[in-house]
Amino acid sequence: xxxxxITIRYDGARYKGWQRLGKDAxxxxxxxxxxxxxxxxxxxDIRVTGSGRTDAGVHAMAQVAHFHTERRLSGQEILExxxxxxxxxxxxxxxxxxxxxxxxxxxxxxxxxxxxxxxGLYPDPxxxxxxxxxxxxLDYTAMRQATDLLIGLHDFAGFTSMKSKTKSTExxxxxxxxxxxxxxxxxFAVIRFTGEGFLHNMARIITGTLVEVGLGTRTxxxxxxxxxxxxxxxxxxxxxxxxxxxxxxxxDQEI
Numbered sequence: 674x675x676x677x678x679i680t681i682r683y684d685g686a687r688y689k690g691w692q693r694l695g696k697d698a699x700x701x702x703x704x705x706x707x708x709x710x711x712x713x714x715x716x717x718d719i720r721v722t723g724s725g726r727t728d729a730g731v732h733a734m735a736q737v738a739h740f741h742t743e744r745r746l747s748g749q750e751i752l753e754x755x756x757x758x759x760x761x762x763x764x765x766x767x768x769x770x771x772x773x774x775x776x777x778x779x780x781x782x783x784x785x786x787x788x789x790x791x792x793g794l795y796p797d798p799x800x801x802x803x804x805x806x807x808x809x810x811l812d813y814t815a816m817r818q819a820t821d822l823l824i825g826l827h828d829f830a831g832f833t834s835m836k837s838k839t840k841s842t843e844x845x846x847x848x849x850x851x852x853x854x855x856x857x858x859x860x861f862a863v864i865r866f867t868g869e870g871f872l873h874n875m876a877r878i879i880t881g882t883l884v885e886v887g888l889g890t891r892t893x894x895x896x897x898x899x900x901x902x903x904x905x906x907x908x909x910x911x912x913x914x915x916x917x918x919x920x921x922x923x924x925d926q927e928i
Contacts, residue, residue: 677742679707708721789918824848829842878912
């Protein structure tokens with residue numbers, strides 16, 4: 674039995690998310706598409722394990738996953754077969770044989786997500802599936818002040834849709850960077866989140882909350898209230914899935 678590591682790029686606009694849910698009869702998840710193609714390549718039932726789930730409509734620049742197979746393959750074989758049979762909105766961009774102990778989910782040390790905001794007066798029709806359009810001016814100074822309160826190890830219970838009361842909601846955010854639109858060029862603001870791990874909807878809820886700070890409809894100080902209270906209703910609206918991208922996943926040897 675061999676273990677293979679693959680890196681996948683996908684446009685999540687028409688899928689129900691990364692993870693196969695239930696019977697997934699329509700094959701509407703990213704994993705169902707990958708597993709169908711890899712099962713044909715390997716002539717056996719393949720199950721793909723990713724670094725984590727992405728929600729319906731969320732995209733990935735470099736999702737990492739692994740699978741096991743009895744067949745011995747080269748990375749090039751996996752790349753060529755995937756390119757031939759996967760849909761055009763899913764691509765395996767790297768493939769290699771991994772150590773048998775490699776686990777794409779449990780060994781993650783750092784992830785980065787980016788969120789794209791179209792700040793143009795009118796929405797860009799070519800970016801309508803890949804950015805949240807906000808035409809009102811944003812106060813980036815206030816937004817950065819708010820991010821300072823989120824950096825570090827905190828209980829992010831107020832910034833997640835997770836319902837479980839038994840799982841820890843503590844996470845360590847190592848950085849949040851805000852890149853303002855470039856004057857005279859593309860009117861896109863980008864928020865980059867980097868941390869050891871993220872809760873369900875965490876990046877989207879933080880984004881929605883930061884946008885409210887930027888619009889002046891909530892104060893910078895409200896961030897501390899959300900963190901200390903741990904109530905989802907105190908945080909901002911969840912930003913649309915379409916603007917969120919899993920940018921990178923890193924492991925011990927890559928940091």
